[in-house]
Amino acid sequence: MVAVLLTVIGLWLPSDGREPAGAHLLLGVTHAQYSLDPDLSPEQRAAGERVLATAPMLQNQHIMGWGALNPEPSPGVFDWSTVDTRMDLISRTGGVPVLTLCCAPDWMKGGSPGTTDWNRLEEAPAPEHYGDFAALAAEAAKRYPQVRYFQVWNELKGFWDAEANTWDSAGFTDFYNQVYDAVKRVRPDARIGGPYVVFDTVGSGRIDPRVLEFFRYWNEHKHGADFAAVDASTGPGDSSSLYADVTSWVRAQTGLPVWWSEFYPHPVEETDQARAAATLDAVARAAEAGASAMLLWQPQASADLPYAALWSDPSAGPVGPTSLTRAWTWLAARLRTGSVRIERDVPGDLLRFVGGDATLTVNLSASASVRPGASLAPFAITFG
Numbered sequence: 001m002v003a004v005l006l007t008v009i010g011l012w013l014p015s016d017g018r019e020p021a022g023a024h025l026l027l028g029v030t031h032a033q034y035s036l037d038p039d040l041s042p043e044q045r046a047a048g049e050r051v052l053a054t055a056p057m058l059q060n061q062h063i064m065g066w067g068a069l070n071p072e073p074s075p076g077v078f079d080w081s082t083v084d085t086r087m088d089l090i091s092r093t094g095g096v097p098v099l100t101l102c103c104a105p106d107w108m109k110g111g112s113p114g115t116t117d118w119n120r121l122e123e124a125p126a127p128e129h130y131g132d133f134a135a136l137a138a139e140a141a142k143r144y145p146q147v148r149y150f151q152v153w154n155e156l157k158g159f160w161d162a163e164a165n166t167w168d169s170a171g172f173t174d175f176y177n178q179v180y181d182a183v184k185r186v187r188p189d190a191r192i193g194g195p196y197v198v199f200d201t202v203g204s205g206r207i208d209p210r211v212l213e214f215f216r217y218w219n220e221h222k223h224g225a226d227f228a229a230v231d232a233s234t235g236p237g238d239s240s241s242l243y244a245d246v247t248s249w250v251r252a253q254t255g256l257p258v259w260w261s262e263f264y265p266h267p268v269e270e271t272d273q274a275r276a277a278a279t280l281d282a283v284a285r286a287a288e289a290g291a292s293a294m295l296l297w298q299p300q301a302s303a304d305l306p307y308a309a310l311w312s313d314p315s316a317g318p319v320g321p322t323s324l325t326r327a328w329t330w331l332a333a334r335l336r337t338g339s340v341r342i343e344r345d346v347p348g349d350l351l352r353f354v355g356g357d358a359t360l361t362v363n364l365s366a367s368a369s370v371r372p373g374a375s376l377a378p379f380a381i382t383f384g
Contacts, residue, residue, distance in 0.1 A: 025294060028294070078139065103153075138183055156196070
């Protein structure tokens with residue numbers, strides 16, 4: 001049970017009077033299948049674009065899938081029209097563009113040139129076509145010089161070794177290295193990250209050892225990386241400390257900035273307010289551990305994705321804000337400059353993001369609302 005409150009209450013300090021350093025974190029979104037597309041009314045698109053333009057944030061787009069058509073349906077024949085449309089959206093709303101170098105055209109995975117079977121989207125290219133995909137990635141990097149950040153692939157799709165019952169560490173790392181080298185050749189300024197692996201848990205919140213083994217192999221054999229990309233989810237009742245623990249472990253392993261390419265905190269209560277609070281708690285945990293970026297998957301709400309979004313589902317009526325909208329945009333502007341401190345109180349059930357102009361307070365527990373010093377009602381979301 002949750003509540004979120006934004007109140008202008010001046011500077012709040014911990015009880016011992018020390019002023020902790022501000023947290024630095026780039027917030028952003030990943031555009032998915034539907035995201036302010038041309039089939040919406042001008043009013044709906046404008047409402048969503050106003051949310052994106054409220055504060056500069058990362059905006060990520062895949063080169064194939066999740067709103068983008070096949071960029072190379074036949075060898076050497078390119079179609080960047082849908083990626084261009086998303087790049088235009090990012091530009092109009094003042095976003096910092098990110099490209100995820102996924103997924104692969106059918107002819108790179110055994111299909112016929114000129115055809116696209118979307119049921120095969122999550123298949124990896126065949127090893128003999130790793131170089132072809134790397135060349136496609138380089139074409140994307142050349143076409144979009146405004147993009148500085150590139151993520152290689154998505155959640156190791158197609159790289160599961162069923163026979164060995166584990167991830168194909170050598171195969172993916174070979175693929176990653178070819179993409180990394182090809183993009184760096186044409187864009188030495190590009191900041192490239194990987195491996196975009198899901199830190200799955202098994203039993204009692206323990207990370208699947210196969211993920212750790214894969215990550216160590218990639219880290220040891222990669223040709224280079226400018227940041228490490230990770231992904232995880234937490235179920236109802238799971239500890240949000242997972243986002244801190246993974247961040248700390250990856251930073252210790254690599255010495256690289258850590259990007260949360262996707263994160264899915266699932267609250268106990270299925271309400272918009274609860275989802276917003278769980279999202280903010282995950283952001284705080286990652287920021288406290290020193291993460292550098294966090295991307296919210298699919299900023300446009302939809303019935304088939306039960307997580308927080310930044311604007312409502314256009315199919316359900318006029319586009320409007322969600323419980324997360326104001327908090328996310330307020331934080332995006334302040335976390336990127338390090339002008340927010342993160343504090344926890346009562347004890348640990350109240351989360352505060354403290355800025356010079358306001359304090360965002362999140363009640364993470366219904367029990368906190370009845371304790372001394374806590375004034376937030378469960379589920380109530382108010383801004384003052």
